[in-house]
Amino acid sequence: MSKLYFGGDSGSVSSDDEDNLPYPEALPRSDFLSPDFDAPTYLSTLSDRHQTLEDLRSDLRERSQALSKELLDLVNTNYEQFLSLGSDLKGGEERVEDVRVGLLGFKRGVEDVRGKVRERKLEVEGLLAEKKIISREIALGRKLLEVDARLEELEDRLMVSSLGRSTNGLDDEDSWSDSEAEEDEEENPTADDIGGTSTRKLERLVVDYRQVEHLLNSIGKDHPFIAAQDPRMQRVRNTILLDLSTALKQTAAVGDRGKSRLVKILSIYRHLDADTEAVKVLKDLKSR
Numbered sequence: 417m418s419k420l421y422f423g424g425d426s427g428s429v430s431s432d433d434e435d436n437l438p439y440p441e442a443l444p445r446s447d448f449l450s451p452d453f454d455a456p457t458y459l460s461t462l463s464d465r466h467q468t469l470e471d472l473r474s475d476l477r478e479r480s481q482a483l484s485k486e487l488l489d490l491v492n493t494n495y496e497q498f499l500s501l502g503s504d505l506k507g508g509e510e511r512v513e514d515v516r517v518g519l520l521g522f523k524r525g526v527e528d529v530r531g532k533v534r535e536r537k538l539e540v541e542g543l544l545a546e547k548k549i550i551s552r553e554i555a556l557g558r559k560l561l562e563v564d565a566r567l568e569e570l571e572d573r574l575m576v577s578s579l580g581r582s583t584n585g586l587d588d589e590d591s592w593s594d595s596e597a598e599e600d601e602e603e604n605p606t607a608d609d610i611g612g613t614s615t616r617k618l619e620r621l622v623v624d625y626r627q628v629e630h631l632l633n634s635i636g637k638d639h640p641f642i643a644a645q646d647p648r649m650q651r652v653r654n655t656i657l658l659d660l661s662t663a664l665k666q667t668a669a670v671g672d673r674g675k676s677r678l679v680k681i682l683s684i685y686r687h688l689d690a691d692t693e694a695v696k697v698l699k700d701l702k703s704r
Contacts, residue, residue, distance in 0.1 A: 440465040440466055440467045442475075443475065443476075443479070556635065559631060559634070559635055560635070560641050560642075562631065563628060563631055563632060563635070563641075563642070563645065564645075566624065566627070566628045566631070567628060567645065567648050567649070567652065569624070570621065570624055570625060570628065570652050571648070571651075571652060573621060573624075574621070574652060574655040574656065574659075613659050613662070613663055615663070615677060615680045615681060615684065618656070618659060618660060618663060618681070618684050619680075619684050619687070621656050621659075622656060622684055622687050622688045623687075625652060625653065625656060625688070626687070626688070628649070629649070632645065632649070653688075656688065657688070657690060657693055660681060660684060660685060660688075660690070660693075660694075661693070661697050663677075663681050664678070664681050664682075664685075664694065664697050664698070665697065665701060667681060668698070668701050681694075682694055
């Protein structure tokens with residue numbers, strides 16, 4: 417049986433030993449823990465040891481058995497701790513139940529919040545839809561007010577044209593009429609001799625009438641207020657046609673001197689989509 421040296425730096429043995437042979441030191445355990453450990457390389461470094469190959473094998477075998485025992489003890493220790501894990505958890509049912517109840521309460525709280533959010537969403541969508549409807553109604557109301565205001569303005573102008581007076585702003589209307597007449601005289605020097613309403617004023621009345629007509633069509637003829645304006649629109653149109661007829665007769669009566677004015681009046685008829693009425697007036701003049 418080989419003897420191992422476990423102390424001293426010189427490699428000698430005590431004087432009490434039976435011999436003075438230099439027995440090798442025990443192999444350091446740290447040599448086997450190197451990350452780059454290689455068995456053949458390590459064994460080649462042991463050539464200067466005073467130890468037989470059989471003793472080295474026996475030493476390594478004993479080390480292997482010791483490591484196996486340590487590994488088994490380690491596994492047994494951890495296994496016992498693993499087996500005791502279940503018993504260590506005994507008595508935690510109440511805590512688990514508390515956690516479960518808390519989670520259920522949190523889930524109900526989340527569902528309540530979701531329900532309130534859905535209700536709020538539906539409420540907001542309803543308010544937005546109501547806002548759109550109100551906005552459309554406001555826009556419609558403004559259009560209806562504009563229709564009434566424009567019709568009233570046209571009626572006032574036609575009353576001034578037919579009666580020679582104004583109920584609102586007499587001076588402004590007279591100045592407007594005088595300006596229109598002056599412009600008409602500049603275009604046609606014979607207009608003052610012919611008399612009657614100026615072509616510019618007639619044209620302006622027709623333009624305003626067509627704008628009101630377009631506004632009525634944009635709202636819809638089936639609207640009760642728009643349908644109620646048909647008599648007013650018809651009265652305005654007939655009054656304009658009457659003024660055009662008077663101007664056309666007066667102009668046709670002067671012959672070639674009113675030729676350019678006659679053409680202008682006929683174009684105003686065309687703008688009013690009243691070509692048929694113009695033809696009737698001319699036919700009546702020829703038949704006389």
